[in-house]
Amino acid sequence: MATLTATPQQLISANPQIAAFGNPDNFIEPVFPGQILNQYAFLVDISERVHTREMAITNVLATAGIGMWTYGIYSKKFHLCPVASSFLGMKGSSTFGLGVLMQKLVQWNQKHVLDTAKTACRMQQEFEAELHINTANGCYGRWLKITGKLYCSDGLAMKMMGTLTDITAAKQEELRKNDLMAFLNHELRTPLSTIKLYIQNTARVARMENNKSLEDKMLKADQQTVSMTQLINNFLTLSQVQDAKLSLQKSHFDLSELLEDVTTDMMVLYPDRKFKVKEAKEIWVTADYDKLVQVLVNYANNAVKFSPVKSVITLGCQMVSGEAIVTVQDKGRGIKEADQKLLFCRYSRIHHEKTGGAKGYGLGLYLSREIVESHGGAVGVNSEYGKGATFYFKLPVK
Template sequence: MTRVLGYLPEERVFHHFQELAHPDDLELPKRILARVLQEPGKSQVTEYRVKHKDGTFHWLEINSLNLLDEPGVEAIVWNYRDITQRKQLEREVAKAKEQLEAILNNVADGIVVANANNSLVYINDVAARMLGFPSAAAMLAAPGSAFGQRLRRFATWDEQGRPLPFEERPGFQASQGKKAHALVLYQDTLAGQGYWTLMRAQPIFDAQAQVQFVVSVFTDITEQKEFEQRKDHFISMASHELKTPLAILSAFTQLLREWFEAEDRQDVILHLSKMDDQITRLTKLVADLLDISKMQAGKIELAQEAVDMDELLREVVENLQPTTTHRLLVKGAAHRSITGDRDRLGQVLMNLLTNAIKYSPQAETVMVRVAQTRDTLTVSVQDFGIGIAQSHQEKLFERFYRVYSEKDQTYPGLGIGLYIAHEIIQRHGGKMWVDSFEGKGSTFSFSLPNR
């Protein structure tokens, strides 16, 4: 008693122990004593607050054992343990949990936590509503059959409108130890409604480096996606509307040029040449915008033909070399053909080379390297120009993304060429990436499967 509550044995507080209980716990000592007296030989454990000699209340864990019938003992044995610190930690944990749940239930994202057996550990209200339940509590209270039936109502599609296999979903990939994300369309087949969500899943590992939990975050981007779709529709319509007038302008420019060439009007021919260059530039921009619309709609078609990459690269370099003072050097060779769309792959090479020339105005050389392994062919285009800051590199292949800084304000462009090139390579089953340092230049590379 002295060690636990500070009272000396001679103070005989035990005889008035019930009076030391916290006012809210006064009935507990009475009930536990009655239970102990009724059940000889059986241990009773309870917890309540008792007044310390210094006036503060301490939480005690009290183990009571009735040995009144035990020869040589004939007493009730009380064992006291101070659990004040544990109770304080429990209160802090409960408070933190309550605060965390309040935060998670008020964020705009849906949050789901599952264990390694794919059993639900936590879900917030937002995620429950995404699945058609009024709240997380209603979802957790629903029988398993109702939950499964509700889930089967939803069809899952990827950004290109293709059914998303279960093994490609971020939650499954996270259960395999991989951090993953995907843009997904959930379609409620019963209600006929759908919503777009950005799914992100993160594995949490235990001390043995095994996946213990999977945390999935769902961000509803339906409104943003619908806005993008309206924008894409407008771009597509505008591009189609511009295509015919540009073709007519180009034809009449060529006709005027031939007319004035016959009259040897060099002054007019010079102006017509400049006009033709701008029409060509605008025509290419319209073609790029149409490509983007097709890609977003999943309607771009790729030919499947044997493509001699050495011949294609040589052709692109020969066509581009007369238009620039940079030396376009090629090192390495493929020595084989791959299966793909020759025109589209030529478009990728042309884009990377023209970018390399544009963003290295003070350099004299652009280097193209070709390398191969048994499974892949890799092409790299290196310039020695202004380079790109690390913070921009992850976003370079996004649609309409432009790096704005004092250094590149004079460089024209809409940020669509790299997006198109990246999409073409991805649709060939390959990948594209960049290595760059500011002031030292950039290397854009892509790899394609040998097939």
């Protein structure tokens, strides 16, 4: 048995093309046993071994209905195994360019997928995204989950490789649930508005007749209808966020007026709290008025939950460095630093030793973040445990 003993300089002298593979100083002497017939045999052997290993992985994944794909950085071609090809409506293994894949994707889905992959490549991380594939029939189309990673050699990007999984059934079920939620939310609004109108009229009559007991009961009932309306708004917004279809109906308005309107409503809903507005200078923004009301009401409700009776809740807005900053400050128990990181996450709720946690679904602050970020803004909180909290959101002023 023999091994390759030629030096890097001898190899390059015999075949100058080998210099294209890199600096000869980085050459590593191969240790494969056996007679080497030419200077590239070890490179071919490595390629064959890698290909064999990839094929074995592909075959194992195929038994689970998972497809494999690769993208050559220099060839600029995708190669899909038979399973992955079938997901795109092709037969057998297939090779094609990026343009063909883009034609397969639903228009609104294209940019998100490309941005996700590019960001992962820059950060040298794995990525995961959902592909919405156009199909000739079926109103939902086909949904695929794609995973991938960029692979490099000697610091040079060589190829991307990953998997494709058909998630159509799960996605269709999710969409059906979201559609049902949106339908119920819309249908509940009309009877709820009628109930609210009757309650307010009854409360007004009770006030005229000096029937304090009935008036108080009607005001409490009215408070519950407002809470239900807020809950419906939150779930409707959630279904829009999940479908990536959160639409904004923008108009030009003064933020200070929005604060005054919300504060007036809060004073009626929570007579056992003191609401006030400060620093409400005239600040004009172009935004979705109703969506920002939803954010501010979520903040105010949160302040009510975690502050004592008769305490003061202060709303304010001001301009700082070209941004409008809206704040809601309470005198409650405050928020621990570890909990602050989770506040705006989906379904997160803070546990308190005395209360065991407030009631709710943990959606208000999460949806507030989604609404504000869809405006190009940001949300946050400043708090010291035991000394209250100030929730805020920032909006660009154009």
